[in-house]
Amino acid sequence: MSSQDTDSVGTSAPTTAVTKRLLIDGQLVEAEQTFASLNPATGEVYGHAPDATLEQTEAAIAAARRAFDTTTWSTDAALRARCLDQLHRALLDNVEDLRELTIAEVGATRRLTHGNQLDLPIEIARYYADLLPGYSLTEELGEIELRGERHRRWIEKEAAGVVSAIVAYNYPHQLALAKLMPALAAGCTVVLKAAPDTPLATLALGELIAEHTDIPPGVVNVVSATDIAIGKLMTTHPDVDLITFTGSTVVGRQIMAAASESLKRVFLELGGKSAMVLLDDADFATTAVFAAFTICTHAGQGCALTSRLLVPRARHDEIVELVATNLGWVSSGDPSDPKTYMGPLISERQREKVHGLVERAVAAGATLVTGGAKVDPGFFYAPTLLAGVDPDSEIAQEEVFGPVLVVIPYDDDDDAVRIANNSIYGLSGAVFSADADRALAVARRIRSGTFSINGGNYFSPDAPFGGFKQSGIGRESGVAGLEEFLESKTYAAVVGLSDASEGAQ
Structure with a gap:
C-alpha cells in the first residue's frame, strides 16, 4: 500500500512458533522462563526467547573469563581467523533462514535484508577474517643507548579481555556482528546480550557459532533477558574488562557511570539527530x-x-x-x-x-x-x-x-x-x-x-562508524573497530640478554 493508505496490512506468519536457546560455555541451553517476541507487522506472537536469569548470566561471564584466562584463544591468531571464516560460511549457508526470521521479528523489509539488515553485515565476518592474518600485532620502536647499554623497545597489542556486548533492536545482525567479529579477531571473549524486542535474531547467531564453528566453549556466550538487572550485571561485573553498547544516549550515560566504578573501557554507539x-x-x-x-x-x-x-x-x-x-x-x-x-x-x-x-x-x-x-x-x-x-x-x-x-x-x-x-x-x-x-x-x-x-555511501565493513559529542565514544568497523578491543603493551630489553619477543604475534 502507499503511505497515504490506512487500510489493514497483512503479512504471513509462521505455522509454528520460533524458539531459540541461550549459548553458555559452549552449550545451547534453555531457561526456566521465556518471553514473547512479536511480529511487528501484525502485533502477534512470532516466537519465544529464553529469559536468562542472573545465575545464567553469571555463568556466561565466568565462562568468558575462564576461556580468556586459560585457553589459547587470545594468543592463537590462526585459530581465530579460521573460526571467523567458519562463521562467515555458516552465515552464508543459513542466510535464507536468517532472512525470514529478520523480516518476521525485526519488521525489516525483504529488500532491506539484501542490504544493511543482513547481507552486508554478514560481510563483516569476512572482513575481519581477512584482516587478521595481515594485521601486525607488534611495532618496533628501535634501539636506544642508555648508561652504556643498548635497549630494544617494541609494542605488542593484545586482547583487552572479557567483553560485554549489548545491542539494540533495530539492526540486530549488523550491531551484533560489528561488535562480535572485531572482538573475536582481537582475541577477546564475549558475552553478547540480545535486545528484548528482537532476541531471536541474535540467539540464532549463537546457535550457528555452537553448531558450525570451532570457537572454543566460553569464547562466545549469547543471552536474552527482560530483567534490567541482567544489563546492570554485565556492565558492573568485576570479571568484565570492556563494554560495547549500542542504544539510546540516556542508557549510554547510565552505562558509562556504572563502568566508572571499576574504570572499565567503554565503547558507546548512541543516538543521532x-x-x-x-x-x-x-x-x-x-x-x-x-x-x-x-x-x-x-x-x-x-x-x-x-x-x-x-x-x-x-x-x-x-x-x-x-x-x-x-x-x-x-x-x-x-x-x-x-x-x-x-x-x-x-x-x-x-x-x-x-x-x-x-x-x-x-x-x-x-x-x-x-x-x-x-x-x-x-x-x-x-x-x-x-x-x-x-x-x-x-x-x-x-x-x-x-x-x-x-x-x-x-x-x-x-x-x-x-x-x-x-x-x-x-x-x-x-x-x-x-x-x-x-x-x-x-x-x-x-x-x-x-x-x-552528494549521496556518497560510507556504510561498509572497512569504514569506521561512530559519532562526536553525545552520539558515542569510539568506532565500529574497519581497522579502528578492531583496535577498540586491543590493549598496547610496551616492552624493553637489553640487547643480547633477552630475545623473548622473537616470534611475538
Whole structure:
C-alpha cells in the first residue's frame, strides 16, 4: 500500500512458533522462563526467547573469563581467523533462514535484508577474517643507548579481555556482528546480550557459532533477558574488562557511570539527530527523493538517518511540496513483500512515542504536511513531514526513531552549519550541492563522525562508524573497530640478554 493508505496490512506468519536457546560455555541451553517476541507487522506472537536469569548470566561471564584466562584463544591468531571464516560460511549457508526470521521479528523489509539488515553485515565476518592474518600485532620502536647499554623497545597489542556486548533492536545482525567479529579477531571473549524486542535474531547467531564453528566453549556466550538487572550485571561485573553498547544516549550515560566504578573501557554507539543540508544550488527534485526515502528506511529506526532537512528559506515551501509528493510514493505494508519499501515500527510502545512527539510538535507550531497517523494492524506509522520547524524545538532536538522528517529553513551556509551543529548529537549528516568543493567545505564544518556528500555511501565493513559529542565514544568497523578491543603493551630489553619477543604475534 502507499503511505497515504490506512487500510489493514497483512503479512504471513509462521505455522509454528520460533524458539531459540541461550549459548553458555559452549552449550545451547534453555531457561526456566521465556518471553514473547512479536511480529511487528501484525502485533502477534512470532516466537519465544529464553529469559536468562542472573545465575545464567553469571555463568556466561565466568565462562568468558575462564576461556580468556586459560585457553589459547587470545594468543592463537590462526585459530581465530579460521573460526571467523567458519562463521562467515555458516552465515552464508543459513542466510535464507536468517532472512525470514529478520523480516518476521525485526519488521525489516525483504529488500532491506539484501542490504544493511543482513547481507552486508554478514560481510563483516569476512572482513575481519581477512584482516587478521595481515594485521601486525607488534611495532618496533628501535634501539636506544642508555648508561652504556643498548635497549630494544617494541609494542605488542593484545586482547583487552572479557567483553560485554549489548545491542539494540533495530539492526540486530549488523550491531551484533560489528561488535562480535572485531572482538573475536582481537582475541577477546564475549558475552553478547540480545535486545528484548528482537532476541531471536541474535540467539540464532549463537546457535550457528555452537553448531558450525570451532570457537572454543566460553569464547562466545549469547543471552536474552527482560530483567534490567541482567544489563546492570554485565556492565558492573568485576570479571568484565570492556563494554560495547549500542542504544539510546540516556542508557549510554547510565552505562558509562556504572563502568566508572571499576574504570572499565567503554565503547558507546548512541543516538543521532543528523541533518541533511540542501544548499541553494542543489537539484531539489532529486534531493527531495533522497530525503523522503531515507527517513522511511526501516521506518526511520536508524540512528544515522538524516531526520532534519535544512533548506534555503526562500525555497522552503517548494522543497516541502516536493518531499511530500515523494513521501506519497513510499510503499509501506507487508515487509515480506519484495515491493514494500517501509515496514512497521518495532512495538506499540515505540509507535506511541513517535506519535506523541509529532502531536507535541504540531501543538508547538510546526505544520503537519502529511502523515502523523497510526496504521493498523501491527505497529505501522505513516511517513510524516513537519514543516517550518523551530531548530530549538523538541522535535528538532530529540531522536524520534520513526519515519518523521522535519524541515528547517536557513538563511545562508553559515546559518545552515550553525543549525546542523545545534544538537547534542554528532553521528552523521549529508549535504547536497552542485559545487562539490562547496559541499565539502560545509561538510567539514559539521561535527559528526560520518558524512555523506552528494549521496556518497560510507556504510561498509572497512569504514569506521561512530559519532562526536553525545552520539558515542569510539568506532565500529574497519581497522579502528578492531583496535577498540586491543590493549598496547610496551616492552624493553637489553640487547643480547633477552630475545623473548622473537616470534611475538
